[in-house]
Amino acid sequence: MSSPPSASASSSPPPCPKKMITLRSSDGATFEIEETAALQSKTLENMIHENCASTLIPVPNITGEVLARVVEFCSKHAEAGVDDESLGAWDEEFVAVDHTTLFDYIRAANFLEIPTLLDLGCQTVADMIKGKTPDEIKKTFKITTACTPEEEEEVRGENQWAFE
Amino acid sequence: MMEQRRDFDGENGTSRRTRAKGIAQSEPGVDRIRALPDSILIRILSLLPARDAARTLVIPSFGRLWTSIYDLDFDWFVYHDCSGNSSWHCCSYDEGALSRFAELVRRVLALHQGGRIRKFRLRFEFSIDRQLDELMPLELEPEELEIMIRNGGLAGEVNRWIEFAASRNVEVLDLDFLACGLSNVGYKYELPSFVLQSSFLTELKLVSCKVNLSADIVMRALKVLCLKEIALSDDSIKNFIDGCPVLESLTVLDCYGLCELNCGSQELRSVTVAPGILEESRVKVACPNIKSLSISGWIERLELESLSSLRDASIDFCDCFLCVPDEYCEVQKILEELHHVRVLTMHHHPILVLTVWELMNLPCPSNSWQRLILRTMLTKWHLPGIANVLRSSPSLEVLVIHIIPGEVPSIDAQEAWLQLYKICEGNYWDLQDRSFGCLANCLRIVRVSGDIMKDHVIQLVQFLLREALVLQKLVVSTGPNDSSISVKESKEFSDKLLSFPRGSPQAVVVFSNA
Numbered sequence: 001m002s003s004p005p006s007a008s009a010s011s012s013p014p015p016c017p018k019k020m021i022t023l024r025s026s027d028g029a030t031f032e033i034e035e036t037a038a039l040q041s042k043t044l045e046n047m048i049h050e051n052c053a054s055t056l057i058p059v060p061n062i063t064g065e066v067l068a069r070v071v072e073f074c075s076k077h078a079e080a081g082v083d084d085e086s087l088g089a090w091d092e093e094f095v096a097v098d099h100t101t102l103f104d105y106i107r108a109a110n111f112l113e114i115p116t117l118l119d120l121g122c123q124t125v126a127d128m129i130k131g132k133t134p135d136e137i138k139k140t141f142k143i144t145t146a147c148t149p150e151e152e153e154e155v156r157g158e159n160q161w162a163f164e
Numbered sequence: 165m166m167e168q169r170r171d172f173d174g175e176n177g178t179s180r181r182t183r184a185k186g187i188a189q190s191e192p193g194v195d196r197i198r199a200l201p202d203s204i205l206i207r208i209l210s211l212l213p214a215r216d217a218a219r220t221l222v223i224p225s226f227g228r229l230w231t232s233i234y235d236l237d238f239d240w241f242v243y244h245d246c247s248g249n250s251s252w253h254c255c256s257y258d259e260g261a262l263s264r265f266a267e268l269v270r271r272v273l274a275l276h277q278g279g280r281i282r283k284f285r286l287r288f289e290f291s292i293d294r295q296l297d298e299l300m301p302l303e304l305e306p307e308e309l310e311i312m313i314r315n316g317g318l319a320g321e322v323n324r325w326i327e328f329a330a331s332r333n334v335e336v337l338d339l340d341f342l343a344c345g346l347s348n349v350g351y352k353y354e355l356p357s358f359v360l361q362s363s364f365l366t367e368l369k370l371v372s373c374k375v376n377l378s379a380d381i382v383m384r385a386l387k388v389l390c391l392k393e394i395a396l397s398d399d400s401i402k403n404f405i406d407g408c409p410v411l412e413s414l415t416v417l418d419c420y421g422l423c424e425l426n427c428g429s430q431e432l433r434s435v436t437v438a439p440g441i442l443e444e445s446r447v448k449v450a451c452p453n454i455k456s457l458s459i460s461g462w463i464e465r466l467e468l469e470s471l472s473s474l475r476d477a478s479i480d481f482c483d484c485f486l487c488v489p490d491e492y493c494e495v496q497k498i499l500e501e502l503h504h505v506r507v508l509t510m511h512h513h514p515i516l517v518l519t520v521w522e523l524m525n526l527p528c529p530s531n532s533w534q535r536l537i538l539r540t541m542l543t544k545w546h547l548p549g550i551a552n553v554l555r556s557s558p559s560l561e562v563l564v565i566h567i568i569p570g571e572v573p574s575i576d577a578q579e580a581w582l583q584l585y586k587i588c589e590g591n592y593w594d595l596q597d598r599s600f601g602c603l604a605n606c607l608r609i610v611r612v613s614g615d616i617m618k619d620h621v622i623q624l625v626q627f628l629l630r631e632a633l634v635l636q637k638l639v640v641s642t643g644p645n646d647s648s649i650s651v652k653e654s655k656e657f658s659d660k661l662l663s664f665p666r667g668s669p670q671a672v673v674v675f676s677n678a
Contacts, residue, residue: 085613085641103196110204122204126211134222141197143225155222161271162218164243164264 021048022056023071029064030056033071037078042113061111066104069094073105073117095124099141197225206278210235214272215242232278236329240265240288246344257291257345266321273328283336284329290341290353290373292318314354323356333364335385342372347393347418360407370394381407388413393440396421405429418461424448434458439465441482457502460511464494468501477502480511492517496529503531510553512540512568518549523585528556535562541570542620547592550624551600560602563628567614567621592620593627603631613641617649617657626664635668641676649677 019035021044038044047057059067076082076090095102102121109117129137137143156163197205205226209217210233217233220226241247244261265288295317299309313319329337341353352372357379359368365383369390377400386408396419405411405427412433416422418440425437430453438461439447445465449457452470459466460480479498495517502508508531515538518528536557540546542565554560588595610628612621621640629638640661642649649657658675666673 099196103200106200106204110201118204118207122208123211125208129208129220130212130216132216134219137220137223141225143195143197143223152222159218159221159271161267162215162221164267 023067024056024058025062025064025067026060027064029067031064031067031071033074034078037071037074040074040077040114040116042115044112059112062108063104066101066108069105070108070112070114070117074114077116091120095120195225197223202229205229206232206234209233210282213237213239213242215268218268218272228277231275233276234278234281235283235285236272236276236281237283237285238265238269238272238287239285240343244288244344257289257293259294262288262291262318266318269325270321273325276328279332281329281332281334283338284326284334285336285338285340286322286325287338287340287343289343289345290318290322291345292351296351313351319353322353326356326359330358330362330364334362335364336367337365338367338369339373340369340371342393345372347372375400377403383408384410386411390415390417391419392417394419398423401425405432422447425451427451427454429453437461437466438482439463458509459498463498466498468498471501472504474502474505476507476509477505478509478511479514481513492520499531500529503529503533505533507535507537508533509537509539512538512546515540515546515549515553518552519545519547520549520585522548522552523587528552530556530558532559533557534559535564536560537564537566539566539568542567542618542624543571544587544589544592544620547620547624548587551592551596554600554602555598558601559606561606562609562611563607564611565613565624567612567616567618569615591623593623596627600631603628604633606634607632608634608636610635610638611641612639616640616642617653622657622660625661629664629666629671629673631667632671633667635666635671637672637674639674639676 020032021035021038023031023033025031035048038048044057062070073094077087082090095105097105102124105117106121106125108114109121128140132140206229209220209226209230212233214233214236217230220230221228240261243264244258269286292313295313299312304312315323326337326339337359339355352374354374354376355370357376359365360375360379360381360383363382363384366385367388368383368386369388370392372393375394375396377397381403387410389404389408389411391404392415396416398421401416401422401424405414409429410431411429412431413436414425414427414432414434415436416425417436417438420440420442422437422439422443423445424447425435426448427435428451432451432454434456435449435451435454436458437447437449438459441462443462443465446467447465448467448469450470451457453473454471455473455475456477457468457471457474458478460478461482463479463481479502495514521528536553538550540550607628610625610632612625615621625638625640629635642654654677658677661675662673
């Protein structure tokens, strides 16, 4: 059991109770997140510094299910005393999800400007693409909006250098 | 959304899209890739090697987004994969791979549309042997030949590639002209001087090229510099340091001609230096403001002085481990210079030196190391070395041991060495009768990771648990890439670990099989 993270560096000497922010997802669910964890998100950080974060913050394009996990991610990354190796292993577990969910995380990280989560999500997708042939990529992501085989042949022919 | 950009052909785009729509939209699986914003797709594609990014052009969901990537990574490894060869096998020069690689770079740069490039990486073996074969019969004057080599053919092309990156204000430049080739052989590519005058570069890595040392070096934004196999002269490092006022990290590996590394700058925080085998003179390192130093290679050539701000250091040697004890006074001097650091990392060769000292009853120089990180195979030849360092480190609070795979120190000269000293079989730690100061008073945390299934690991852990009287935490974890431990073995190990008697009543033992 890890101890709760201490208050942020800019706080005054007398210890104050942990400041909590409340987020509301697109489907009306609410989630509490510690201010220190919320600072992982540049969007939330700006709101906190402008003092707009006193009440509820609506997050209209993120569902409750995804927002819950995003809150979990930010809290974990704000924890003190976690060594790099364990955090790396935790991150790996976090993104071991189906593609729909993974893309939801990426979108949420983009909207809330959470660089760590955005990098993690994008790197995971990149790793799924790396080294694969276009056919394998289409299969991995179940891309069916394809062109006709003739069209693909044409494009490939024009760009043989990429397939040497 | 910029729908147009997703199409193969901007002009006929609409018609193709309608056609495609008709075929695919009845599928229940939505194209999730296409649904992501362009900026994110470009971000993802920028994480790929250039060839993989370019190949997405046949996938409609990506369309031509690959032409906007901001990180360009060209590694000829995709055409020349010699990873299966042993380290002593020399690859014969792969002309075919080079020509396919060059074509890839040409095409990608020609089609690139983004206005900005953040990172540009080139890695291939630069060789103009074939060009020389063609030029020799022409019997040119030496100056003419020089000009042809420097500006024509492959060198000329590489110049244009680098110019392209520079014209896009590249920030991170990583140029490796050696790749898997033989060191210090043949003509080297000469880096155009304008690279060393860039005001945009924040990171520069150069491997095996010629640098014009008489030209000015001014890189106002450079924070990280790494030079490997670059021929230097007396003043070159000084010119680099003077020309890069915000330099934070400097790495100099196998650079022949390095005489001294002096830097009084407040900005420079970390230095990595490895004198190469060709180094004849001693290399003096005097950087009073740096916090972190890493040394490897032929450290016998190093002279360390004024490292008063140093907090962490790492030591390793190169492979030739000769068993003549007198030579190790060099190592002793280095350890003395580093006695005041807080964190010391030792790789497995230096630990063998400690073993020799232990068996000859010589102590390791006394020190105030608080955190010791050992990267070792932990064979029986390493155990006396570990005992030696534990005894000489009275301030040690944290011990981290990372166990690398391998059974025997893999060096040629070691056969003779092994026979000179007799290392007892059986549990080394049971035979230790002298006390270990740090264990009684100081050592709070121990972490062991990596190839933990070796016998010596469990014996060492048992010893530490018994003797470390103020231990708070012992964590044993399998390495991140270790998938070879069965559930049964894991349970047995864990049970044994938790059953050992503990000298410290508050010790917490954690076993993690990640």
